[in-house]
Ligand SMILES: NC(=O)C1=CN([C@@H]2O[C@H](COP(=O)(O)OP(=O)(O)OC[C@H]3O[C@@H](n4cnc5c(N)ncnc54)[C@H](O)[C@@H]3O)[C@@H](O)[C@H]2O)C=CC1
């Protein structure tokens with residue numbers, strides 16, 4: 118926001134957090150001399166109601182929003198505390214990091230990401246417009262939803278996946294070192310968010326517990342079915358093995374179908390990318406050199422992942438590119454001596 122010329126006033130219960138954010142260029146810790154256009158309440162979900170009530174009592178802003186990952190509970194609390202709900206609109210930017218705090222902040226975090234807004238019948242146009250302007254300034258895409266529908270949606274696409282990632286990673290806690298060392302890209306992808314802050318997630322999950330439990334209960338039914346199918350596959354009996362094969366194939370295909378529905382970059386329809394794998398030396402500047410090579414060939418890199426070979430001084434870089442650009446990139450890289458893998 119400061120980069121876009123907006124005056125930002127920072128306040129935090131922990132003065133160190135506010136000063137760190139200010140020193141990173143996020144705004145000033147001075148108090149505003151008059152009510153601001155929009156106050157953004159960025160505290161754990163369970164505190165949104167009380168902090169909003171306090172900000173409104175102090176007359177800090179003309180409009181108010183929040184960024185909590187859960188929407189129905191904070192709204193109910195705001196109503197119960199007698200907040201002015203006409204000048205408050207719930208908000209949730211759908212992007213985050215494994216770490217919290219000002220040092221983990223990034224100015225481009227919300228670019229191209231959905232930002233849910235939950236106006237109600239009494240929300241004023243001024244407040245809706247202030248929130249829409251905030252979303253636009255952050256380069257995000259506004260999505261208007263009802264608070265309850267939002268909470269069910271994020272249980273499915275964010276909260277249950279978070280717990281599942283933690284559960285998969287928890288299997289590794291006491292696993293044999295030789296097993297953990299074999300970890301490849303698959304388990305890294307599935308467990309990336311297991312590195313998240315437990316306190317922040319406890320706040321989020323407590324505020325949406327029942328809805329998340331519903332999703333996990335359905336998942337548990339599927340898990341039991343998969344276990345049954347694998348037991349059948351492990352047996353000697355022919356019909357059981359056939360049933361097991363069908364069961365696992367069905368899970369895999371349903372997974373393919375669900376995965377294919379996840380939107381591509383900037384909310385565009387899902388896109389199929391081709392992956393070109395290049396081995397690079399584990400030394401400074403190699404990745405930059407590879408990216409410049411792709412740019413010289415006129416190829417846009419849509420996504421990138423790096424797999425480090427255990428104990429070897431090479432990395433396997435997986436470049437995701439448009440299928441039509443594969444030949445162009447591969448021939449340019451081979452011509453210039455890169456080690457392109459099949
Ligand atoms: N971190 C993430 O990935 C995402 C978080 N959110 C939501 O954003 C909100 C904030 O989360 P983070 O920034 O990650 O947490 P954070 O822990 O980095 O920031 C929360 C800040 O609120 C301050 N605070 C606590 N009580 C306060 C009070 N009474 N008055 C003033 N300040 C107070 C804390 O000192 C802390 O600096 C949460 O509601 C979370 O659900 C939303 C999207 C993504």
Ligand SMILES: O=C(O)C(=O)Cc1ccc(O)cc1
Pocket residue numbers: 185186210211212213214215275310
């Ligand atoms: O890590 C990611 O990819 C996320 O998208 C994290 C995240 C965490 C909490 C939210 O309320 C929204 C997004």
